[in-house]
Amino acid sequence: MAKPKVATASLAGCFGCHMSLLDIDDRILKLIDLVDFDKSPVDDIKEFTGPCRIGIIEGGCCNEENVRVLRDFRKHCDILIACGDCATMGGIPAMRNTIPLKECLDEAYLNGPTVYNPQKILPNDKELPLLLNRVYPCQEVVKIDYFLPGCPPSADTLWQALVALLGDKPVELPYELIKYD
């Protein structure tokens, strides 16, 4: 029987959760025994090759591209995990949510104290995905099956959750792994 497939993506996140996944150290060899990676920065596969067992999402949605990718994950993955605080709650990027979009752009590209932009150009190449009015945590956009809190969730947390899900066991993380203070 073919190995189950796992896909991952970083949306409006910092790749910290992916780094944390790499922190499982030598267990990555065991992981390769357990699963194949489909669309993921780990193997640089850009689009889904087929249905996947598990999708891991880092980051929330700040632009239309994030929304497209997230929906693609929902379509292809049996189980979707929101991984880390940005995916579950919006995190740092959501700090802009109380400020109108135009003010954010003006501050970033025109008025900020370190900005040098004599021609007053706001980036607007058609290749650039359009920003959303605010940053959405993943479960506001699509249905999410599991939430792993943490900034980032530790390697042990990720590892135990993955092993449990792949083994069809309930995800019962000990308190130490989901306590952050």
Place this chain on the structure above:
Amino acid sequence: MNDLEVRVRAICQAHENNRTRLMDIVNAVQNEFGYVPGCALDAIAKECGTQRVAVQSLVSFYAFHSELPKGRHVIRLCNDIVDQFQDVQAVADAMVDEAGVPFGQTTPDNLLHLEWTPCIGMSDQAPAAIVDDVIFPRLTPAKAKALVKALKAGKSCAELAGRTGDGNNSHRLVKSAVHNNLRLRGDVIFADYHPGSGLAKALAMSPAEVVRDVKTSRLRGRGGAGFPTGMKWDFARQTDNRNKYVICNADEGEPGTFKDRVILTECPELLFDGMTIAGYATGSAHGILYLRAEYAYLKAFIEDLLAKRHKKGLLGKDVAGKTGFNFDIRIQMGAGAYICGEETALISSCEGRRGDPKNRPPFPAQKGYLECPTIVNNVETFCCAARILQEGPGWFAQKGSKGSPGTKLLSVSGDCEKPGVYEVPFGIQLQDLLEMVGADHPAAVQIGGPSGSLVGKAEFNRTICYDDLATGGSVMIFNQKRDVLKIAMYFLDFFIEESCGYCTPCRVGNVLIRERLGRFLNGTAESADLDYLTRLGTTVKFMSRCGMGQTSPNPVLTTLKNFPDAYRSRVKERKDKFQPTFDIGAALVDSQALAGRKSVHF
């Protein structure tokens, strides 16, 4: 010291600078100035030896108190669900049109202030409003317009009250346009009663015998919870504290309830007899009648009766000639807070505090008002007790149904021909009641107010009693044109507004429930939301601190149970894999406008 401070000081001194009478002091300041200004807060705190924050927190708690001036006349229009279905909005629009300011605002000349208020106990004559303690029932847009116009022309509310209603509503101290709508007199409350007769019988017995009789009658509390009255009295009787209190809960705030209004208007003597009997039975010398602010129009009338009872020797020292039994009753006015109908919150309010519920145990019968043993009973319960002592416990116990002896006053409102107060024996079938009141194509009936349950046609064969459909008296009838989800939403809004905010399940839980219920109304619900509502509702019920929080999810839980189709028919499963509440179009509007291009993906 400025003039205002002098006047505030005088008010405090009239109440002996008593911190526990802060409600009366603040009510008096509010009535005199139309608001409680900041310097008054300081003056009251200083006079009564408390902190400004204690006074301010009280003022901020009650709907009828205000820290800002609100205009000379405050028009409070009732927005209860029954009023809404009688098109109170048209009445409101007429008021706004004539006054020139929207609800929540004061006219620039500081003459009028418009605001919404929850049920004022006039559901049988909705839509209704209170202006300066005067009730204006059965409003139409034309009447509302004329009212505002006359107020603008400088008329007083008393002049505008209109033709007085039936019975004691036309008494010189009431003079109210309210109608009793007393549709059915039963054997217990609205039977002929000679004032003092039940009391005389009680005083001929020992207190223990009185309690025994009340126990034998199996009388249960009429406010809704149904606690055995005799047992409560016995608890208080057995405590050896010298100061004990008897409190009558006339804070009839459960939407759709107005039976106490009719008792207080038509047979208050029966109530006073009952309270005095309770005082005798429990060994208490102090009675407090907690009267809701909405019924302030009855205050002068009741005060006059109390004074007359004093003259007749039915109150005061050696009541009715019984040496050593002293009993007095004072009126404690509320100030517009539903939660004060909950007995521990009511006690807090009587003590001159915010109407915050207290932890139980200790129960009030052990430690209540000012830490003294206190019994709190409903108006109707005291009336039953007086009749039980007059006619004997056996007479009472054989009425009604097995587990629910006696009669019950029902306040019937909504879609029916004859709304009003009905005194029926317990155990009456809902179907029979609906026929009696001339219900118009009833599709749903809310029994027991928002904290009770909404039942559908399939359950019209159920009976009204403690063991089946329990109610404090509220029966609201809705025909098939009414949307049960809108009803549930209104009640939920009501609870959110009235929550004291102390405990998280009630304060936060109900807001989350409202958000999710809102999805059914705006077409973004999915089937998983049904389960969410059930789970969250159960949690709020289980985890809340007082009776209000514990019943606050009932509008949603009972409609989910009894009207599942009303929910299911509104569930829309989306095919695009997005959450039903996610609107990608709306999320991109700003960005598309700023960038001047359309999304390539959506």
